[in-house]
Amino acid sequence: MKVETLRWFNNRLEMIDQRILPAAFEYLSYYTAHSVAEGIRSMVVRGAPAIGVAAAYGVALEALRLSNATPSLTPALSPERRGSDAAEFNKGMEEGFKVLAASRPTAVNLFWALQRMRKVWESVATQTPPRIAQRLLAEAHEILAEDIRINKAMGAHGAALLKDGARVLTHCNAGALATAGWGTALGVFRSAVEAGKKISVIADETRPFLQGARLTAWEMVQENIPVTLITDNMAGHLMAQGEVDAVVVGTDRVAANGDVANKIGTYMVAVLARRHNIPFYVACPLSTIDLSIATGKDIPIEERSEDEVKGFRDCRWAAEGVKIRNPAFDVTPAELVTGLITEKGVILQPDAQGIRKLMQV
Ligand SMILES: CSC[C@@H](O)[C@@H](O)C(=O)COP(=O)(O)O
Numbered sequence: 001m002k003v004e005t006l007r008w009f010n011n012r013l014e015m016i017d018q019r020i021l022p023a024a025f026e027y028l029s030y031y032t033a034h035s036v037a038e039g040i041r042s043m044v045v046r047g048a049p050a051i052g053v054a055a056a057y058g059v060a061l062e063a064l065r066l067s068n069a070t071p072s073l074t075p076a077l078s079p080e081r082r083g084s085d086a087a088e089f090n091k092g093m094e095e096g097f098k099v100l101a102a103s104r105p106t107a108v109n110l111f112w113a114l115q116r117m118r119k120v121w122e123s124v125a126t127q128t129p130p131r132i133a134q135r136l137l138a139e140a141h142e143i144l145a146e147d148i149r150i151n152k153a154m155g156a157h158g159a160a161l162l163k164d165g166a167r168v169l170t171h172c173n174a175g176a177l178a179t180a181g182w183g184t185a186l187g188v189f190r191s192a193v194e195a196g197k198k199i200s201v202i203a204d205e206t207r208p209f210l211q212g213a214r215l216t217a218w219e220m221v222q223e224n225i226p227v228t229l230i231t232d233n234m235a236g237h238l239m240a241q242g243e244v245d246a247v248v249v250g251t252d253r254v255a256a257n258g259d260v261a262n263k264i265g266t267y268m269v270a271v272l273a274r275r276h277n278i279p280f281y282v283a284c285p286l287s288t289i290d291l292s293i294a295t296g297k298d299i300p301i302e303e304r305s306e307d308e309v310k311g312f313r314d315c316r317w318a319a320e321g322v323k324i325r326n327p328a329f330d331v332t333p334a335e336l337v338t339g340l341i342t343e344k345g346v347i348l349q350p351d352a353q354g355i356r357k358l359m360q361v
Pocket residue numbers: 046047048049107171172173174175178179183184185211249250251252262263264328
């Protein structure tokens with residue numbers, strides 16, 4: 001089944017509502033940068049590359065709205081702001097960029113996509129707002145298509161690392177749902193199966209938002225890829241029993257020295273993998289590497305609502321009055337990473353030199 005996490009349909013952006021999966025499969029519609037930012041913040045769309053693609057469409061939608069290029073879809077545009085006054089257009093666009101940049105802090109793909117859209121905007125800034133809007137929309141389409149191509153290239157490199165029959169553990173959801181399609185870590189699994197390898201997946205449940213139980217398990221079941229769900233605290237036991245051959249996860253940001261930020265709990269899995277001599281791979285498009293950040297210490301870690309830890313949806317189980325922490329990501333030091341799987345190849349034992357060499361900077 002082809003999962004279209006985001007799609008452009010009838011002059012609007014549609015995104016699968018990942019908060020309600022797998023109980024329900026529904027698309028929500030987006031017309032403005034502000035609503036896309038809210039969709040990112042509230043986790044309708046999540047996963048680093050998917051957030052980047054959504055942000056790119058958010059910019060394009062704002063340009064369309066401000067240039068009045070889609071008149072029927074501009075409910076929030078007051079009459080006096082209609083038309084193509086350049087100053088107003090520029091002001092509105094800056095607001096759009098600002099609200100999108102503030103939606104989630106850790107995934108660098110968000111900022112990468114915004115920077116790319118800004119460059120395109122600057123390159124056509126002297127044109128009329130409707131033309132600028134069309135150019136930005138074309139760029140958002142290109143970012144989406146490119147993401148799928150990159151995932152497939154990464155998948156091929158990663159699949160070569162897995163032996164036939166491998167039992168592979170993953171954490172969170174780095175699948176089609178976390179990207180424009182195919183996935184990063186789950187893309188490696190899809191590519192391995194496509195290459196004829198009989199692999200099976202062990203999905204960590206991934207407390208507190210349950211991306212593993214809800215999204216990874218759903219995706220693998222849809223694909224008929226054998227998958228077994230475990231709670232996060234079972235990983236060490238399975239490794240000790242010799243039931244895990246490799247770990248493949250995704251990432252939200254990789255520092256220049258190879259330190260990897262990913263969903264909370266990933267660091268724990270990496271430590272366990274090292275203890276049991278199990279290779280720990282990170283599927284990582286080059287857009288997720290942030291050369292401006294020297295080490296993982298400087299990667300901003302999002303703190304989310306305590307409600308996510310207190311319980312799930314309407315069910316509350318934590319004692320009233322207890323203090324709660326909810327850091328949504330952690331950092332795995334580069335020394336625990338066996339290899340970064342990128343679209344250009346695998347960087348074994350990643351360090352600053354290996355990363356710069358592959359990125360040719
Ligand atoms: C290909 S996605 C890689 C990461 O973004 C993924 O592993 C992850 O941590 C997602 O976190 P989320 O909070 O669900 O956005």
